[in-house]
Amino acid sequence: MGTYTGYPYSRGSIHITSTTDVLTGYSFDTGFLAHPSDLKIQLWGYKMQREIVRRLPFYDGDVALGHPEFAAGSAAALVLPSSDGDIEGKMAAVEDINYSKEDDLAIEDWIRGNLATTWHCLGTCAMRARDAGGVVDRHLNVYGTAGLKVADLSMVPENVGANTANTAMAVGEKAAMIIAGELGVSV
Structure with missing residues (x-):
């Protein structure tokens, strides 16, 4: 599952810097996350998609590749897939994650490093x-x-x-x- 901002506030730019160099004669800035609202939207999207996934009937733990590394003892720490296959037990125990300020900073840093576009x-x-x-x-x-x-x-x-x-x-x-x-x- 992934989240995308359909109507971002950030704007990029492209400008010609050479009248003869058609291969590299330009300056290009994607502008991704340049507006602070876009990062906040992505933060909300990360949390929401995680809550949705945790409630799917086949959820058996988090895939580390799609998440930041949270501090030891964090309420947001990943739940690793179980070896016993007890998916029903996990479904019964699902409660909303309470993210700390440190968790939010870890997520924001992860978003900056893993942002994708369509x-x-x-x-x-x-x-x-x-x-x-x-x-x-x-x-x-x-x-x-x-x-x-x-x-x-x-x-x-x-x-x-x-x-x-x-x-x-x-x-x-x-x-x-x-x-x-x-x-x-x-x-």
Whole structure:
């Protein structure tokens, strides 16, 4: 089980640093966890997914790979799989874990080292007002250029809470209509 933030507050950036080096001539910052709310959401998500898993009918202990190392004696310490297979006994004993401040810090540190993404990144050339950080106008034109449009997921200004394939198709269809209109072709 994993947790992902569908609408993170953090923002990354990408900037061209060379006019000739197309392989490494850019500066890229994912921005992951740059906003403190995103870490708090992930902390809550870790705790919630752990409570859900501990109540599944086949739960027989924690898999160490998916958890931070908690201090000795912590109420959050992992329950290792049993050798006797007594899953029913464990189910009867499940109670909410009371996490200490130290436990929260261990989880936050683990999140920073193990954060994953669904890699549906978008918005590097966001369609919004130029003074609000936008790169593309409503006609897909790149500000400050002539004859250059962007028609891919980089111009979508905010995350979509779904697989991005449908959004990409909608962008392509709208781009075709805009370009056809500019060429005088009726669609």
